[in-house]
Amino acid sequence: MRETAKTLPFACDPVRVTQDDVEDAIRTILTWIGEDPSREGLSETPARVARAYKSYFAGYAQNPEDYLRKTFEETAGYDEMVLLRNIPFQSHCEHHMAPIIGRAWVGYVPRSRVVGISKLARVVEAYASRLQIQERMTAEIANIIDEVLQPQGVAVVIKAAHHCISSRGVKKHGVDLTTSRMLGCFRTDPMSRQEFLAMVNADLKD
Numbered sequence: 001m002r003e004t005a006k007t008l009p010f011a012c013d014p015v016r017v018t019q020d021d022v023e024d025a026i027r028t029i030l031t032w033i034g035e036d037p038s039r040e041g042l043s044e045t046p047a048r049v050a051r052a053y054k055s056y057f058a059g060y061a062q063n064p065e066d067y068l069r070k071t072f073e074e075t076a077g078y079d080e081m082v083l084l085r086n087i088p089f090q091s092h093c094e095h096h097m098a099p100i101i102g103r104a105w106v107g108y109v110p111r112s113r114v115v116g117i118s119k120l121a122r123v124v125e126a127y128a129s130r131l132q133i134q135e136r137m138t139a140e141i142a143n144i145i146d147e148v149l150q151p152q153g154v155a156v157v158i159k160a161a162h163h164c165i166s167s168r169g170v171k172k173h174g175v176d177l178t179t180s181r182m183l184g185c186f187r188t189d190p191m192s193r194q195e196f197l198a199m200v201n202a203d204l205k206d
């Protein structure tokens with residue numbers, strides 16, 4: 001019987017997949033596209049690709065919740081919107097493993113505690129460093145901030161270009177996908193929503 005991902009001994013157990021297994025898989029792909037994996041220029045490529053994948057998908061080893069655990073309460077009662085704008089990210093689509101290159105806007109209205117602003121970007125980074133569809137990534141970022149910080153509201157907008165529709169398939173360049181998730185006051189209060197979207201739109205005009 002031909003070995004498939006299901007019959008291989010390491011199936012579904014990432015701990016048992018070795019660097020050698022990954023390099024073999026890359027050599028298989030190189031052969032399949034018509035290359036000679038043993039030629040000089042490609043001899044180190046399987047190891048490089050394995051390292052690159054570790055980096056692209058570092059988010060599987062991260063728990064985004066952890067980034068939001070440390071909060072600051074001495075805010076003098078600050079209860080207006082906190083908005084981190086234009087957060088660049090790169091991800092990969094789960095259908096083609098092709099790059100998704102985009103920007104995120106993450107806003108929230110604190111109840112009593114605020115989080116270090118770098119942590120909002122770290123949450124984006126952790127979810128982006130996994131195979132994604134943009135809708136899920138958008139929801140995951142908003143949901144985790146809502147769960148851990150329990151703010152008055154959370155709003156997330158993501159605008160991204162999907163290379164799977166530009167470099168292959170339908171081959172449409174210059175097309176972006178915009179997604180948003182509004183929770184709490186951003187969902188129920190049109191003024192909060194408008195204030196947030198006005199800032200996003202101002203950035204999108206730049």
Ligand SMILES: Nc1nc2c(ncn2[C@@H]2O[C@H](COP(=O)(O)OP(=O)(O)OP(=O)(O)O)[C@@H](O)[C@H]2O)c(=O)[nH]1
Pocket residue numbers: 093094095132133134135162164165169170
């Ligand atoms: N909703 C959504 N779709 C995505 C995202 N990234 C990629 N896709 C789409 O996922 C779909 C996968 O569709 P399939 O028909 O199974 O794959 P395919 O035959 O490669 O499709 P084509 O890209 O049209 O060639 C494609 O329409 C992609 O454009 C995303 O973040 N969200």
Ligand SMILES: [Zn+2]
Pocket residue numbers: 093094095096097098162164165
């Ligand atoms: Zn895709």
